[in-house]
Amino acid sequence: MNYVLNDKYVDINGLYNSFRKSGFKLDLGCGYYKPEGFIGLDNLAGKDSQIPSADNSPDILINLETETLPFPDNSVDEIRSSHFLEHSNLMHIFNESFRVLKPGHIFLFAVPYANSAEGMYPGHSIFLTEKWFYNNLVFQKYFTIVKEEYKPSEYYLSLPYLFRIFLPFSFARKFLFNACCEMTFTCLKK
Numbered sequence: 001m002n003y004v005l006n007d008k009y010v011d012i013n014g015l016y017n018s019f020r021k022s023g024f025k026l027d028l029g030c031g032y033y034k035p036e037g038f039i040g041l042d043n044l045a046g047k048d049s050q051i052p053s054a055d056n057s058p059d060i061l062i063n064l065e066t067e068t069l070p071f072p073d074n075s076v077d078e079i080r081s082s083h084f085l086e087h088s089n090l091m092h093i094f095n096e097s098f099r100v101l102k103p104g105h106i107f108l109f110a111v112p113y114a115n116s117a118e119g120m121y122p123g124h125s126i127f128l129t130e131k132w133f134y135n136n137l138v139f140q141k142y143f144t145i146v147k148e149e150y151k152p153s154e155y156y157l158s159l160p161y162l163f164r165i166f167l168p169f170s171f172a173r174k175f176l177f178n179a180c181c182e183m184t185f186t187c188l189k190k
Contacts, residue, residue, distance in 0.1 A: 003062040003070055012070055015039065015059060023077035026100075028064055028093065029084025032056050038080065041069070065089045069096045076100040081109040086124040091138060098142040098189060107143055107187045113173070113180040116153055130183060147186035153178050 009015040019025075019039055027038040033056065034040030040058040060070065065088060079097050097107055112118035114127035126132075130148060133139050152169050156179040159167075172179035 002067055003060050006057060006059045006061075009059070024071060024075055025078040026069070026071075026076055026080070028079060028081040028097075029087070030058055032058075033082070034058065035080075038078075064096075065092060069100050071100040073099055074102050076105070077102060078106045078108070080107075083110060083112065085109055085111050086119075086126055086128060088125070090126060094138055094142055101189045103189050105189055107189060108184070109187075110182055110184040113150070113183050115173075115176070116178050116181045118153075118181045128183075130185075133185060142190060143187040144190055145185055145187050149184040150180050151182040151184075153181040156180070 027034040030040035042058040
């Protein structure tokens with residue numbers, strides 16, 4: 001395994017001990033924005049687009065594209081990821097997430113919606129809609145989708161109210177560009 005621990009931990013056991021009581025919750029691709037109580041993992045490849053924060057830097061510097069997560073099988077209580085999957089080798093991320101996550105526990109992720117300006121940003125290696133997750137056999141083998149949320153774009157919200165009545169978001173999201181900017185899925189490991 002090739003990873004580097006944040007200076008606040010002497011070794012991997014020190015990190016494990018710091019989080020053992022609250023449970024292992026991972027934030028994949030956290031950058032400098034990991035939520036409290038989560039172990040942040042990132043290689044900081046996109047650090048130039050973020051405001052550095054020594055207080056909120058990743059706990060483990062690791063190449064999530066290729067490296068094995070430094071956690072035993074079925075040991076992690078929750079995995080979250082925000083705007084990281086679209087930059088990733090998804091099959092590796094899904095395989096590793098499935099391996100370390102406890103059965104029946106949460107895999108939560110937010111990604112930009114493919115049919116939007118946010119979804120088309122440079123640097124994205126894949127463009128995702130709900131159809132991708134429902135039709136991907138590996139994802140379906142590993143996870144059960146229990147909740148979907150879609151965020152209307154500022155463009156859709158700026159349309160006149162009557163227009164939005166006749167073209168509801170649930171329709172516009174699927175058929176129009178820039179109606180939806182983000183989707184969040186809550187899944188459980190099978």
